[in-house]
Amino acid sequence: MPLYNLVSRETQAEDTVVQVGVAAFGGGNFSVIAGPCAVENREELIELALQLKACGVQMLRGGVFKPRTSPYSFQGLGKEGLQFLAEAGAAAELPVVTEVLDVRDLDLVLQYADMIQIGSRNMQNFGLLREVGRVKHPVLLKRGLSATLEEWLLAAEYIVAEGNRQVVLCERGIRTFETATRNTLDISAIPLVKQLSHLPVVADPSHATGRRELVPPVARAAVMAGADGLMIEVHPAPERALSDGAQSLRPHQLEQFMRGLPALLQVRGNW
Amino acid sequence: MPLYNLVSRETQAEDTVVQVGVAAFGGGNFSVIAGPCAVENREELIELALQLKACGVQMLRGGVFKPRTSPYSFQGLGKEGLQFLAEAGAAAELPVVTEVLDVRDLDLVLQYADMIQIGSRNMQNFGLLREVGRVKHPVLLKRGLSATLEEWLLAAEYIVAEGNRQVVLCERGIRTFETATRNTLDISAIPLVKQLSHLPVVADPSHATGRRELVPPVARAAVMAGADGLMIEVHPAPERALSDGAQSLRPHQLEQFMRGLPALLQVRGNW
Amino acid sequence: MPLYNLVSRETQAEDTVVQVGVAAFGGGNFSVIAGPCAVENREELIELALQLKACGVQMLRGGVFKPRTSPYSFQGLGKEGLQFLAEAGAAAELPVVTEVLDVRDLDLVLQYADMIQIGSRNMQNFGLLREVGRVKHPVLLKRGLSATLEEWLLAAEYIVAEGNRQVVLCERGIRTFETATRNTLDISAIPLVKQLSHLPVVADPSHATGRRELVPPVARAAVMAGADGLMIEVHPAPERALSDGAQSLRPHQLEQFMRGLPALLQVRGNW
Amino acid sequence: MPLYNLVSRETQAEDTVVQVGVAAFGGGNFSVIAGPCAVENREELIELALQLKACGVQMLRGGVFKPRTSPYSFQGLGKEGLQFLAEAGAAAELPVVTEVLDVRDLDLVLQYADMIQIGSRNMQNFGLLREVGRVKHPVLLKRGLSATLEEWLLAAEYIVAEGNRQVVLCERGIRTFETATRNTLDISAIPLVKQLSHLPVVADPSHATGRRELVPPVARAAVMAGADGLMIEVHPAPERALSDGAQSLRPHQLEQFMRGLPALLQVRGNW
Structure with missing residues (x-):
């Protein structure tokens, strides 16, 4: 018996499909989540959301509670950011996803977000996993920086065991000795997790590489x-972003990427 | 300017001394924390605490909220375990330390424990760090599995920035490619952190090695x-421990270790 | 000034193209190298080579001097294996590549092989690097298991500094904490190395993953x-291979992969 | 059956003792090897050797063939360096150890050195391992940067399988994600390798830490x-060393370390 059960492909052979508004993941569905690392400004976010929608993105992301290594870094706009994010999502008719850091913020976030993100640092915050396992919102579960596939799937099991089966896994790079990139995207984790589990898997090439110019090739990979999808950071002016500017695409760069995507998905489907 | 400030040796040249009942860390003080991975049984814990006290241990440890990779593993006794732990500490006249996983449990734990442990998986649970930064109990902050020294010190900075200066750092092994041991104790982190920061540092050879026979040599190292101290897992009968039996010393093994310790500390002091 | 100079994109803006018989790498050229981990048997190798040729492979690989962790494992056929490899290459009109482990074998290998492979364990065998830098054969330089991109490019610099500019780099996975796969293919290394250097880069998904079923998706990635190319292990009957059977494709699996490849390269070209 | 046999503690219960002139390792013997990273200058080396002898060192080290990441770095004095090293050893009545990088240099080095060092980058240079397995000189086998304990012991097995049983293992730090130190000394590898094998093990705190101020505490650990011994880099004027200056002790720092060592060994013996 594997340590995980409910999330195992042996327990459920067919893909779990997670539908969030116009976005869908798994079972042949592919969606792109895009947006700024952090919500910074209402007008800019609305404009960006409209641009993203126009170029084919299916979900808007934006952090309002930011997990920052230093207590002195920008920590996010909190509730006000949630309002901006929800407004931008509504304006562009896109569902929105944002990260919850603290169980005490969960009720608030549930009022504004369509999908709840559990970040890398919280992949083994078991109290938080259990709480999001008890809600009806779908959950995006990022892999921890040094989590094995087994630990990651067991973190998903914590959520599903509480009743919430709407879990999307997100590979966002692991920590290795290599310092030329922020992290190392574990590309083989994508097919391997899909073999081991029925849950959808998306990739985050922005956090994995930490370098804008590497995002498109790694996303294509x-x-x-x-x-089953991608999560990509986009900022209207990365050079003045309050966090993660170096890894954020400019809107026209994402647009170019999105134009090439359908042909790639078609090749994948025909193989 | 380093990213961390309050915890930096540049900001405060002299060692911080953290005193917890009969235990003290830093400024030349050295203490041993010992006890079972998890609190399992009232009578056994009291007996063990008395044995530990008799062989020179200064603090009793015992987990009651256990961070377990699998949702199906023993999760700890919770409140009942806190009572047993406090009772055993009182019986042996030893202060007690236990881990808090969830901010919502903090008030409860504060009633029973003398020192609060933040575990590896929560080293960047920033909400929890801030909360323990606002209490008067001293905090034992374990290094995350893949945390750099800078990230670890910044996690301590989160606590100290809220007003609680009583922080003890705990090196417990990092995750590497080597699978012969559970983790790899980063031995050079001990002198380096003491150079960079005025906070005391203790080592946990039990989690670092995961193998009982390696605990004494690595502890001596x-x-x-x-x-400034050690944290060692001890269980009266490791073969039936509900968690971490393979890395738990038997009481007579700890006793043997404790007998040799004063001579070692004397050599260190004279060098 | 970067530490490497001759291999730097700053020194030479245009791609280096490495041509080896019908195979070519770089400058828009893409080739697939395939064959068994080790040369085991003359007839089987010839038959396999013909199959590989038929499905579009451009180069035949096969180890005859095998770097084995244990002195008691099969070490390769040596000179006899070289003869089989050359014969199979001739029969299928494919150039052949094989690994040199020891400077003393170089002259012998040069008589049979069209391209010389430097394996991961020898990426910093500087005497060997210098020697292959003095010959006219092109060199396939695998990344070391724990080599940074900078160290890898400096290893190439050792070769080019001796006069041999025909170097192809091969990303074959790095060693990380993850044990579910043999190694972790560093996917972002591919675009990053191409940005830093003018040398072609190929990927080896077989050694990176260690698992047959992961080879096609990781190769596509x-x-x-x-x-600029791929290196893939293929064995007519992996279950009786003398080394690396678990990661070797069966011939029909490679054939299926090769059928889908042109459409993928076209999508890549059009983006 | 473990993969290694001849080097296993199961095959030979008693410690192997390796005696090299006045130095001895294993079976209760402890020796310190010290000297510069690279041999640079005849007079200085002789003077340093005399100082090292005076403070209790048992073996002189000095590199003459240097494995350098860049082809443009100082590569060592070669044969001339060997002569200086042998002369300094003779003057101080200390045996000498130096690294061999290339099988073609082995005969030359055997004429001058008392012990042959196989460096980290060559731990799996199997041709070189076999050749040093056929000579009568004792061998110091450094652990590879990302070698598991099993791979390290199997590299030793390659040597012993050829007939040379005089092998001393050297733990010199492994490559991890931590960048605050050059490498991470795997402290638990020391007791674990001694449990698994009868071969002596020494530690190299200089390469492990890369920082002079960390060398004494890590050496003591x-x-x-x-x-069974230590290997420590010492340079009369580290600020002008041609390699590894930052990690080289000054002679008076080594002297201070050596003064404290007997008391430490006594505590260890009495435990």
């Missing part, structure tokens, strides 16, 4: 490895 | 690297 | 990340 | 973990 993730698609061909079998990802 | 940590002492000579400059540690 | 490497193509979309920008690789 | 290695002693208490059970090491």
